Amino acid sequence: xxKRPGLASMTAIYRRELLxxxxxxxxxxxxxxxxxxxxxxxxxxxxxxxxxRADLNAFFAxxxxxxxxxxxxxxxxxxxxxxxxxAVELLMTLPAPTWSLVLGKFLAAWTIAAVALLLTIPLWITxxxxxxxxxxxxxxxxxxxxxxxxxxxxxxxxMSALTPAQVVxxxxxxxxxxxxxxxxxxxxLDFFSGVVGGAVxxxxxxxxxxxxxxxxxxxxxxxRSIFYFVSLIxxxxxxxxxxxxxxxxx
Amino acid sequence: xxxxxxxxxxxxxLFVMFIAANITANSWFRSWRLDLTENQLYSLSRxxxxxxxxxxxxVELTLYYSRDAAxxxxxxxxxxxxxxxxxxxxxxxxxxxxxFVEVDVEAFSEAEDxxxxxxxxxxxxxxxxxxxxxxxxxxxAIDDQRVIPFVDPQREGFLEYEITRLIYxxxxxxxxxxxxxxxxxxxxxxxxxxxxxxxGQSVFATELGRLLDVTRLAPDFTxxxxxDVLAIIHPGALSQAQLYAVDQFVLRKxxxxxALDPASMVSMQSAGFDPFNPVAPAPASSTLEPLLGRWGVxxxxxxxxxxxxxxxxxxxxxxxxxxxxxxxPLFFSVPAAQLDREDLMTAWLRRQINFGLAGxxxxxxxxxxxxxxxxRTSGQTMRMSAQEAMMQPSPIDIMNRWPSASGRIETIALRxxxxxxxxxPEGRPADEPxxxxxxxAPPPAAELPAPEEPAEPLARSATPAEIVIxxxxxxxxxxxxxDPRNGVxxxxxxxxxxNAIDVLGGSDALVSLRSRAPSVRRMDMVDDMEAEAERRIRxxxxxxxxxxxETEARLAALQERGRGSxxxxxxxxxxxxxxxxxxxxxxxxxxVEVRGELRRTERDLRGDIDRLETIVVFINIWxxxxxxxxxxxxxxxxRQRRGRVRR
Numbered sequence: 001x002x003k004r005p006g007l008a009s010m011t012a013i014y015r016r017e018l019l020x021x022x023x024x025x026x027x028x029x030x031x032x033x034x035x036x037x038x039x040x041x042x043x044x045x046x047x048x049x050x051x052x053r054a055d056l057n058a059f060f061a062x063x064x065x066x067x068x069x070x071x072x073x074x075x076x077x078x079x080x081x082x083x084x085x086x087a088v089e090l091l092m093t094l095p096a097p098t099w100s101l102v103l104g105k106f107l108a109a110w111t112i113a114a115v116a117l118l119l120t121i122p123l124w125i126t127x128x129x130x131x132x133x134x135x136x137x138x139x140x141x142x143x144x145x146x147x148x149x150x151x152x153x154x155x156x157x158x159m160s161a162l163t164p165a166q167v168v169x170x171x172x173x174x175x176x177x178x179x180x181x182x183x184x185x186x187x188x189l190d191f192f193s194g195v196v197g198g199a200v201x202x203x204x205x206x207x208x209x210x211x212x213x214x215x216x217x218x219x220x221x222x223x224r225s226i227f228y229f230v231s232l233i234x235x236x237x238x239x240x241x242x243x244x245x246x247x248x249x250x
Numbered sequence: 251x252x253x254x255x256x257x258x259x260x261x262x263x264l265f266v267m268f269i270a271a272n273i274t275a276n277s278w279f280r281s282w283r284l285d286l287t288e289n290q291l292y293s294l295s296r297x298x299x300x301x302x303x304x305x306x307x308x309v310e311l312t313l314y315y316s317r318d319a320a321x322x323x324x325x326x327x328x329x330x331x332x333x334x335x336x337x338x339x340x341x342x343x344x345x346x347x348x349x350f351v352e353v354d355v356e357a358f359s360e361a362e363d364x365x366x367x368x369x370x371x372x373x374x375x376x377x378x379x380x381x382x383x384x385x386x387x388x389x390x391a392i393d394d395q396r397v398i399p400f401v402d403p404q405r406e407g408f409l410e411y412e413i414t415r416l417i418y419x420x421x422x423x424x425x426x427x428x429x430x431x432x433x434x435x436x437x438x439x440x441x442x443x444x445x446x447x448x449x450g451q452s453v454f455a456t457e458l459g460r461l462l463d464v465t466r467l468a469p470d471f472t473x474x475x476x477x478d479v480l481a482i483i484h485p486g487a488l489s490q491a492q493l494y495a496v497d498q499f500v501l502r503k504x505x506x507x508x509a510l511d512p513a514s515m516v517s518m519q520s521a522g523f524d525p526f527n528p529v530a531p532a533p534a535s536s537t538l539e540p541l542l543g544r545w546g547v548x549x550x551x552x553x554x555x556x557x558x559x560x561x562x563x564x565x566x567x568x569x570x571x572x573x574x575x576x577x578x579p580l581f582f583s584v585p586a587a588q589l590d591r592e593d594l595m596t597a598w599l600r601r602q603i604n605f606g607l608a609g610x611x612x613x614x615x616x617x618x619x620x621x622x623x624x625x626r627t628s629g630q631t632m633r634m635s636a637q638e639a640m641m642q643p644s645p646i647d648i649m650n651r652w653p654s655a656s657g658r659i660e661t662i663a664l665r666x667x668x669x670x671x672x673x674x675p676e677g678r679p680a681d682e683p684x685x686x687x688x689x690x691a692p693p694p695a696a697e698l699p700a701p702e703e704p705a706e707p708l709a710r711s712a713t714p715a716e717i718v719i720x721x722x723x724x725x726x727x728x729x730x731x732x733d734p735r736n737g738v739x740x741x742x743x744x745x746x747x748x749n750a751i752d753v754l755g756g757s758d759a760l761v762s763l764r765s766r767a768p769s770v771r772r773m774d775m776v777d778d779m780e781a782e783a784e785r786r787i788r789x790x791x792x793x794x795x796x797x798x799x800e801t802e803a804r805l806a807a808l809q810e811r812g813r814g815s816x817x818x819x820x821x822x823x824x825x826x827x828x829x830x831x832x833x834x835x836x837x838x839x840x841x842v843e844v845r846g847e848l849r850r851t852e853r854d855l856r857g858d859i860d861r862l863e864t865i866v867v868f869i870n871i872w873x874x875x876x877x878x879x880x881x882x883x884x885x886x887x888x889r890q891r892r893g894r895v896r897r
Contacts, residue, residue, distance in 0.1 A: 023889060028882020030876040039871030049863050054771040055376045076870040082837040119878065123870050130773040130866075206276050215283075215335070220292045223282035227275045239261055
């Protein structure tokens with residue numbers, strides 16, 4: 001059976017991007033830093049061992065904050081690097097639909113995030129050795145974390161497509177990620193409820209990444225949270241495609 | 251339109267769609283959720299769902315929570331999130347009849363006044379701290395209120411039950427009505443009368459009257475009024491007609507709390523039974539045959555002794571003639587851990603329940619009937635005839651006769667649920683005069699609704715039965731769990747019985763609720779290590795403390811002698827020989843040494859946990875990043891080398 005051209009080009013782009021990650025030390029450094037940071041936060045700030053609780057709450061609690069910095073760093077090069085190196089010209093002339101390029105690159109970066117998450121499995125094993133945690137809840141939290149990582153990467157991808165400078169892409173992505181994460185903080189909500197009233201504040205909170213990650217962290221899969229993450233990813237990838245198309249179309 | 255302009259408008263459209271879709275999804279898919287936790291911690295039980303479905307009036311639940319004051323306590327914060335989540339679930343599943351509001355209570359605010367006025371009790375984590383309000387108020391359309399003054403994290407397992415119960419009470423505001431049949435001097439009506447002195451009443455009887463709407467039936471009752479629960483506590487001899495009335499009540503309403511006793515010490519004392527008189531009257535036992543047999547339940551005629559839970563009594567040692575405390579297995583306590591940890595009647599009890607001369611229950615399997623043991627003994631038991639137990643043989647005699655093979659775990663209380671059949675298949679028995687039950691004359695019965703007796707006698711349950719049977723009645727006596735000096739309860743005897751009757755008085759939906767295991771799971775391995783270290787430290791401390799005390803005592807004696815009197819007083823050592831002075835120095839050094847060893851012991855034993863922590867930290871913080879970084883560097887180096895070779 002003949003592969004559909006869009007799908008084929010997406011796979012090709014995905015492979016090329018993944019290889020680019022694996023053959024340069026950047027991805028390794030990022031993943032190592034991520035693992036170190038998440039471990040440090042879990043144990044030093046979250047007090048994982050001192051709390052004596054057989055769950056991974058102290059671990060997952062820091063995911064939004066670490067992803068917020070780590071994932072824009074992974075995704076900043078997705079388009080900005082192409083523009084800098086001039087490879088983007090070649091990419092633009094490829095007979096491939098824009099969505100396949102956008103999706104291929106996004107999936108490659110998401111794979112790196114998935115690998116980074118997978119490498120935290122020793123902590124899951126540790127907590128099982130130390131006690132008997134609710135593994136179904138932990139599994140759910142991992143899936144939610146992966147979905148959340150997708151959202152941050154999509155934001156990074158959009159910012160990377162908007163600007164040719166990697167650093168600018170990184171800073172913009174961190175800023176937007178921070179806003180979307182912090183929307184769920186009591187501090188921000190208090191401010192909103194003071195200015196525009198509680199009902200609006202509640203609606204605003206529903207657009208916070210943290211808000212949707214919270215339930216999943218406890219082992220509850222909410223359809224509206226899945227919907228939120230998927231729609232956020234779609235929105236950002238849509239922005240990316242529009243930015244790329246705008247460039248293609250001159 | 252230029253490509254850039256198009257992109258801008260398209261992006262704007264996408265953004266608006268995103269916002270609109272999420273706002274819609276948030277309300278449409280509110281209840282689309284999948285609870286993957288092991289114990290379904292975040293799902294509502296069938297019983298709760300039924301209660302919500304049956305709601306006829308809207309209910310508003312207001313959670314008062316001091317967010318700022320509670321901020322330094324992340325555990326309380328996490329629990330508040332859990333409570334909020336649960337209340338949101340209630341609201342989401344109530345078809346719009348339950349509304350949930352949260353009020354952030356700040357110090358010196360109007361919300362604080364409202365909370366205090368409604369009866370919400372603040373807690374202060376430490377002296378001088380801002381008060382933390384964490385309570386729940388339920389109100390219905392006619393402004394009836396029910397309050398949970400403090401949503402205690404310790405009772406997480408009962409959170410769903412307590413909220414459901416609050417909603418149920420708003421819908422059904424009257425107190426649970428209980429009909430009581432007893433031959434014991436229990437008079438809840440006296441306790442219920444305002445201003446009545448509680449003197450002479452047991453704590454159980456007083457609380458029963460205070461919490462529930464109880465009517466004691468006259469000894470010659472012939473029918474049971476239409477109440478929520480029937481409580482039978484040591485009934486004495488019931489006539490066939492009375493047993494038939496009980497039988498029909500159980501088939502019609504299904505709610506029965508039954509406490510029987512193979513050997514009731516209270517009855518024995520009130521009948522003037524003399525344990526040392528061999529021709530004493532037969533032990534005051536109670537039963538409810540043929541009903542019990544029909545339900546498939548058997549109570550042993552003898553009593554159960556538990557060696558592991560034996561309570562201490564003062565006995566005279568025959569060898570020395572001295573009096574001293576000794577464990578008496580006739581009286582035993584069942585620790586909280588041996589109670590059913592899932593049933594609402596026993597799960598929240600934190601203390602033991604004490605029994606005396608209790609019997610044992612067993613149940614045969616019946617279709618459609620479920621039997622759950624609520625209270626069970628340890629595995630170190632033996633049985634004894636009721637008559638012999640009444641003589642209260644000395645613990646020494648009992649221990650001498652204790653069988654070498656381990657006993658069996660006996661059931662002291664059980665809960666029976668399901669559909670039952672009548673013990674009177676022939677219908678109403680022929681009338682006979684009711685037996686006169688000894689004891690206090692019951693107070694005149696209040697106006698009670700007449701039973702809704704169907705024209706035809708019931709042959710099987712019209713409502714699935716929920717029956718709690720306890721094989722002891724003495725456990726309700728004050729001297730089994732109340733400290734006579736200060737009136738403080740030392741065990742959960744009364745709490746268990748009251749809780750059981752209270753739960754039975756709820757709706758079918760409420761009764762079906764089970765406790766949920768708390769969501770906090772512990773690192774058992776570390777806890778065990780800590781407990782073991784603690785044990786070893788304590789053992790070593792005891793040894794060393796003994797040594798230290800001995801050394802210090804000898805040192806003190808020598809010093810005392812050294813101080814002497816008269817002119818040299820105060821000049822330590824002036825009256826001691828050089829050897830004695832050397833001895834003092836040696837003792838002092840020994841004291842320092844022992845104290846040092848105590849500290850070292852503690853440090854060494856805690857070292858195991860520290861080592862474990864170091865390993866865990868190393869694996870999870872350092873190992874993976876180091877491996878990844880090394881792999882990255884290796885690939886980079888290999889690529890560089892290949893590049894150089896190619897060049």
